[in-house]
Amino acid sequence: MSAAIRVGTRGSALALAQTTQIANRIAAAAGAEVEIVQVTTHGDTSAEPLSSLGGTGVFASALREALLAGDCDLVVHSFKDLPTAEYPGLAIGATPKRADARDVLCARDGFTLATLPQGARVGTGSPRRVAQLRSVRPDLEVVDLRGNVDTRLGRVVEGDLDAVVLAAAGLGRLGLLTTFEPEFLELSAWPTAPGQGALAIEVRSGRLERTLVRALDAINHPTTQATTMAERLVLARLEAGCAAPIGAMAAIDDGLLFLTATVYSPDGAQSLVSSHAATPESFSIAHLVDAAQDVSERVARDLLSGGAADFAPMKVTS
Template structure:
């Protein structure tokens, strides 16, 4: 393949992360790479994500372009990708995951503890909104849309006292050093399943040899397993990527750990479940088996704890 076409959303963040991936594909394959920017409904609409349906709002146009052979591989933010398989497509690689944490970006060096009562904190995420209301019910949580720079600008202009953003996105835009923010640790503030990870999606069937080799070189088995474990909980609960669910998986000392939390939208209730599994080896197949095992047990505990009673989701059998 003399040219590999990489499809991506056209936002600054999407282009930044896709350009980094395109450079890695070019290096690994020795092929020329072209970036194909694709406009999605989620990029053009100003409606809240919850009213747009959340799940797949940024993915559908990319997938349609891939199936139409307008590109050879598309780059998704995993947290925006529906969990259900898409006919004719598959995940070709999961690059090494970036920082999965959220960052509170507030005026004047304030943090989640020191924000004054009634402070206006912006987010478009139902999960982040529920977490804010759980920890600080006195805050005024404001539903917002817009790119990273727009959201940070509303804090700088004084319209908001703070916004909550993904550390990975700030890093990919080279904004971390310029933002006075508080990292929210995953143990207390679990983030969206797959946050910080990218998914490289391709068409089913045999790939061109150069693209296949590049995807194999880029794939990171540990990231693939931890993201899979988190997303399997989402799939089991059929909650969608906009649901108030946080999850954190990690591999440590030979064990695959998974903790997931489901919040009520108003933050007044939550249920937490944690389990660990022992992969037979660190092969992709054995890590996937461990991810399935641990996610099944975590999902059962969440349901037994009443998660379906207060969070908007459709539970599968």
């Protein structure tokens, strides 16, 4: 590893904002200089719908290749964009504390999801959000949407769309929550993507420099690590890609690890929900991981036995 710790990231405004926050924390914890390395991914350059590109893993592959090639020492991912399958030669080095996991609706003229006019045009590139919108408001025209946050919001400002659905965490990291005053969609009725709101710090497998290990330990958040693991294990156990219409939310409360997951049919006409809880023996990382594995297996088993695979595209490659 070079004298400066090199942190790889996509070049979008959101990716740079969240990576800069992480880089500053790593620099402070390691007592070392940090250099940000921008990497262009296929997902950034293609205008095709996300589903036709093979899922959100298109945002991760170039970063991972740069990491394996030694162009950087770690990379910062939005956890919801990271495929669930293990990647040879790489490992998750840290999971910082999660931001707001909710989705938000950014609409013109102060409209909410309930008050949008019949036939209103709502933009999203997420199959999960498409299914949820069609489930709640089948009268809406759902428009496939790509581009960075500014581009998406711009289509509402320009009048091309009546609203867009975005992640609250992204708007928060860009300082746009107070600017657009969005409607927050509560997780109990509108579960979001496994890992949404969380970041994943990926490193090369094997022995790491001591200063980097110290920095990763300092920014890791055990509760976030356990809850995002539980959510993503459901995705993995269902053999679903990152773009499948699945919402999941885990939380630790009163000594229990709770997990709820919902699988939607693409048209939003059907959905299945499963909720379970596990009791960790302690709040050590090892016991939290055991609890996450246990509860995710039970939730996934429920969903499969309930017929989730019959109405959802459960084998999307990510």
